[in-house]
Amino acid sequence: MxxxxxxxxxxxxxxxxxxxxxxxxxxAVASHIEPxxxxxxxTEAVTTYEPCLAPNDATPTIGIPACSPVVRSDSVCGFEPDxxxxxFVGRVMSSGDIKLRGMVVGLSEGCEGEVLAAxxxxxxxxxxxxGGGSCTTGDFQMPLGNCTVSGGSCRVSSTVNTVLPGAxxxxxxxxxxxxxxSLWRVSGPNAPVQTLSCGLLIK
Numbered sequence: 001m002x003x004x005x006x007x008x009x010x011x012x013x014x015x016x017x018x019x020x021x022x023x024x025x026x027x028a029v030a031s032h033i034e035p036x037x038x039x040x041x042x043t044e045a046v047t048t049y050e051p052c053l054a055p056n057d058a059t060p061t062i063g064i065p066a067c068s069p070v071v072r073s074d075s076v077c078g079f080e081p082d083x084x085x086x087x088f089v090g091r092v093m094s095s096g097d098i099k100l101r102g103m104v105v106g107l108s109e110g111c112e113g114e115v116l117a118a119x120x121x122x123x124x125x126x127x128x129x130x131g132g133g134s135c136t137t138g139d140f141q142m143p144l145g146n147c148t149v150s151g152g153s154c155r156v157s158s159t160v161n162t163v164l165p166g167a168x169x170x171x172x173x174x175x176x177x178x179x180x181x182s183l184w185r186v187s188g189p190n191a192p193v194q195t196l197s198c199g200l201l202i203k
Contacts, residue, residue: 032125032134034175038092041178045086045104046199048073048182074195077111077185080152084108088120088181088198096170097161100144102183104196105153115187116195118144118156121179127172139179146186154183 050073055065072078079085084106091099102118121141129135142163147154160168160176168174183196 032127032173032175034173038175040092041088041090043088043178043181043198044200045088045183045196046201047078048194048197074185074190074193076189076193077114077116077149077195078108079104079196080106080108084152086183086196088118090120090176090178093159097159097168098176099157099159101155101157102144102181103153103155104183107149107152107154111149111152111154111185111195114149114185115146116149116154116156117146117184117186117192118181119184120144120181123177123179124167124174125177126174128169128174134173 050071052065052067055067057066057068058064059066084104086102086104089101089103093099100120104116119141121139123137123139125134125136127134142160144158144163145156147156168176181198182194184192185195186192
């Protein structure tokens, strides 16, 4: 008769734990699932064009409405055709911070002497939250710094904790989603204006 009695007590204890919300708290913490590692991010740069708001053309193979002619967002500064190139790189350091770099070369004469500002659009999911579980930030744009174009090139470099002190700390399982990156001309005619974006080019 002892075994049924022990089983009854165990079920009663389990019901009390569930009712107390213990398992709900554990589910909230475990909901932040990440891969084994993701320590490097690399992308290249393409020209930024104005969005299509009033289509007057289309891409026949996939049937997506389009606008013609194309309009560069920055008509003053950009790549020299078939010469210019750019790259954005992010790398997790041993300190837990993220080093971010932007590099462009082969820029046109209109860029010379102008100031360019690099930025990344991000979303962070972390266990560093006031409520004790995991949380996700709203999307925001983070500046990386400025550079002055000289000899057709420009380079910027910074870290996340330099821009946002204390934002990233080791051991908090922080996912730094890169939603986009861009290079803006912040001096000269019509500034500020987006000049370059992260992307791929198929020729």
